[in-house]
Amino acid sequence: MTAELVRGQNHPLSTVRLEIRVSAGTPVVAAATLSDENGHAQGVEWVAHPGSPTLPGLEVSRQAAADHRLAVDLDAMPASVHRVNVLLSLPTGDGGGPVSFGSVPPPAVRVTGLDGTEVAGYTVTGLSAESAVVALELYRRQGAWKVRAVGQGYAGGLAELLTDQGLPQAQQLAAGINEAVAQGLARSVPAPPPPPRAPDGDRSRQAAASALGPDQSGSAYGAQGATGCPAGAPTGSVPTGGPTDPVPAAAVPTDPATPQPAPPPPPATGGPVDYVHPGRRNAAPPPPPPTAPPAQPGQPAPPVAGDATGWSMEERLYNQVWGMFEDLARTTAAYRSAVDFADTRMERELDQVLSDPRSRIGGQGDAAREAAQARHIQLVDQARQALERDLVQLGAESDVVEPALPPAYARWDNPVWHAYRVPMEMPMALRLGDLHLPESDSLRIPMLVRLPLERGLWIDSGGTASAEEPFTDSHELRHLALVSAVAHTARLLAVYPAGEFTVHVIDPAGSGAQALAPLVRAGVLATPPAAGAAGVADVLGRLTQRVDLVQMAVRGGVADALPPGFDTSQQLLVVNDFPHGFDDRAVNQLRYLADEGPAVGVHLMLVADREDAAGYGPLLDPLWRGLLRLTPVPDDHLADPWVGHAWTYEPALVPPGSEVLQQVLAQVAIARTKHT
Incomplete structure (x- = not known):
């Protein structure tokens, strides 16, 4: 087919x-x-x-x-x-x-x-x-x-x-x-x-390139660097689609056996971006996505949640979010390219005026300068109109997609959490926060990473520059970093079936007791947070042994020969205030877990300020590079896999005063008790 x-x-x-x-x-x-x-x-x-x-x-x-x-x-x-x-x-x-x-x-x-x-x-x-x-x-x-x-x-x-x-x-x-x-x-x-040409044609689901400049391409560590999220593609990028995951877009259901006519050509200028995708067929016919209500004559069809390729609504929504992510990246690239072109053109025209002695003075020179500036304004306005047209369409799509997201993809303030029940199977992805660009500050794109995690997470507790939080001191940042880690951990616990996700916490000095309290009170941790050098050594030793056992079993082709009662669930190790409480042996064990753990179901979430570990020099560079860096406050360090924009990342935090985290953890604890 x-x-x-x-x-x-x-x-x-x-x-x-x-x-x-x-x-x-x-x-x-x-x-x-x-x-x-x-x-x-x-x-x-x-x-x-x-x-x-x-x-x-x-x-x-x-x-x-x-x-x-x-x-x-x-x-x-x-x-x-x-x-x-x-x-x-x-x-x-x-x-x-x-x-x-x-x-x-x-x-x-x-x-x-x-x-x-x-x-x-x-x-x-x-x-x-x-x-x-x-x-x-x-x-x-x-x-x-x-x-x-x-x-x-x-x-x-x-x-x-x-x-x-x-x-x-x-x-x-x-x-x-x-x-x-x-x-x-x-x-x-x-x-x-x-x-x-038709008076108005269909557009594919991508951001239209500006008539003034190229849609420049670049790659970042993100989909192509990390695996490919999504953002969940970056060395500071967003984990991604790209090489490993497709970056699909919305789809229109078609009969695969019926030849589809070629789509009509796009309009030369102006007009809204049509959400409907022309002449699309899929390699494997998915369940029919929801259909959009009929559009008004001359208007694009209104967006519909789940209007993307996929076998399930969850997969279609995942693909649709990635399509929105790519659309926003490319339409912004087109706008920036057009503005750069306009700036360069005006500079060239002004240089030509100044290079001619006859036009430096008098009315001729003034007229030439005014004409150059008028052309610049016209080009920039045209580019802005194209950008705003696409942002309106993407905003409309976001308005229908966001409320329809399942818990794994939804913000903590989404009502879907109030009907939360522990799932029967693991979802395909998890939301770690939101991404946005300065040209479209009000439009947020969910940052989705595939599950199980292919790399560990590093919550940066120091050195974070944020325009929104310019006066946050180092102690507050460390607290916010652990609060962010707890929110991510709770979300991971919530999206796995009962008994299939186990969390261990290392808090050497006990400094994170307040932030860790929701997890401790709910009873969702495997053991109380480990403290002191002995606690660090015990947890790292057990997880290192687990990785060794599973690796030997898998490599020997005897995966069913693990010891009786062996915990086969996915494991998450949350480490606060690294490297405090870690000796050289513990540091090497942590590096081992970060490198070898994800392949056998042991994942790492590190809450740390890299400057605290500066004494180790380049020894820990591979550790930092191997983790996906997140921040507790908004920060523009992630990059998309298509054009490499610097996206502002906002962590997925629980709204102040909300009880949703406690309610979700209570459900997880009940399911955990029944399972055991």
């Missing part, structure tokens, strides 16, 4: 010998770049294009055309190649052709076997001012190949795209490709004109 991909979605490839078929309503240039594991092409010899169409395992067309077939043999790729990027661009020159993808029907790209069997397809919608686009990416992951729909456009054209691929000779290479294409176009048959 063919997988109809949406932007960011991936799909496994069942064969290594492929054809990539491109269909467009106008002649386009098809090319491909090979990239290493960091996503960079190592030189012009890693680019297949009309002037040099053949590389090992890859062949592209020799001229611009409305239809292309690219041949790919993944087994013939050099071992250093980890990605194959399929590029499309509009020919340049004086032929009177289109200058941007926004003025032509969206190109469709299909991946097929040599027998013509379709594996996956992607229609590159949502482009406007871009004249070059990375359509698809074939990438190697754990010895297997997958395809991902990318749809990354560049208003700066092929040269900008190649620069983003890491090619230092991008300008010269783009000029050479365009020259080869110009010679080929002289021999090609002109394509028929595209059909008339």
Whole structure:
């Protein structure tokens, strides 16, 4: 069954010998770049294009055309190649052709076997001012190949795209490709004109790129660094979707057996972003998501909670949140790029005025300066209007999604917690807080990380700079850090089935007694918080032994031979005020748990100020890098996996005066008692 991909979605490839078929309503240039594991092409010899169409395992067309077939043999790729990027661009020159993808029907790209069997397809919608686009990416992951729909456009054209691929000779290479294409176009048959454009077309669920600048791409430690949340992708980024998790978007239910028509082209300018996704099919048909009420004529369909791909409402909501996250990242990138373009253009125009002695004085110079400033204001206003249009749509979507979230994804003030019952199975993700950008301060994106946790958490209790909390002293920060850790711990306890999550706490000096009181009073800890050097050694010794036993059992293929009564639940170790109370042996055991524990169900939550451990020097650097850093107050240290914005993180704290935490922990304690 063919997988109809949406932007960011991936799909496994069942064969290594492929054809990539491109269909467009106008002649386009098809090319491909090979990239290493960091996503960079190592030189012009890693680019297949009309002037040099053949590389090992890859062949592209020799001229611009409305239809292309690219041949790919993944087994013939050099071992250093980890990605194959399929590029499309509009020919340049004086032929009177289109200058941007926004003025032509969206190109469709299909991946097929040599027998013509379709594996996956992607229609590159949502482009406007871009004249070059990375359509698809074939990438190697754990010895297997997958395809991902990318749809990354560049208003700066092929040269900008190649620069983003890491090619230092991008300008010269783009000029050479365009020259080869110009010679080929002289021999090609002109394509028929595209059909008339609809007055208003559907947009794919992505942020529209501004007509003034490229939607610049970058990667951060987040989805691609951490695994890929989401944010739950970063070395300071957000755990993520990306390589491991798809970053899907909302979906429209379709019959997989029925061919779907290509979506109509997007409007050239203006108009709201249509929430409905055109022509979408899924690799595996999910249960039908909720349908939106009919829209008013000329208006986009109103958003619906759960309108995304997935087999369950939980999965659809998870994917929808990630779609919103990507949309906000990209629409903000487009806005910032447009503003940068406007600033650069005004500076260039003013420099030209000042460089001409005749225009430095008098009315001519003043008029030129005023004209440059007026053009700058116009461009910035246009970019702001596009941003605000997308923010309105995303805000409307957030308004319907937030109330529909299950407890694992919901804020503590969501009414869903008042009907909380201990679940029968573990959810796929957990909310650790909210993310927002300065351009959209009122719009909060839930920060979801996949479960079970793939890396430990570090709640930074020192050195946190916060515009909202500029006068918070170090003692208050340490207290807030542990309060934040308790809220995260309670949430983890609440989303696991009874008896499947066990919490241990180390509080060497007993300084966290007040913040830890809710957990202690509810009786949800395995044992009382460990204090003193002896308590630290006891807890670390037991958990280290557990990791050793499980590793030996798994590696020996005798996982069912663990000792009788062995606790098979997931384990969480919360450490307060590290490294106080830790000797060298305890520090090494903690590092061991952080590195080896997650793979066998032992997770770490460290509440610490890194400066307190400065005496260990670089010895602990791998520990800090291996943990996802969170803060007890708002802080802009996390990055998205698409364009690398610095997002402000806000922890998921219980509202002051609320009893929800005690009520939830009471339910967990009751279920724990019944289970034992």
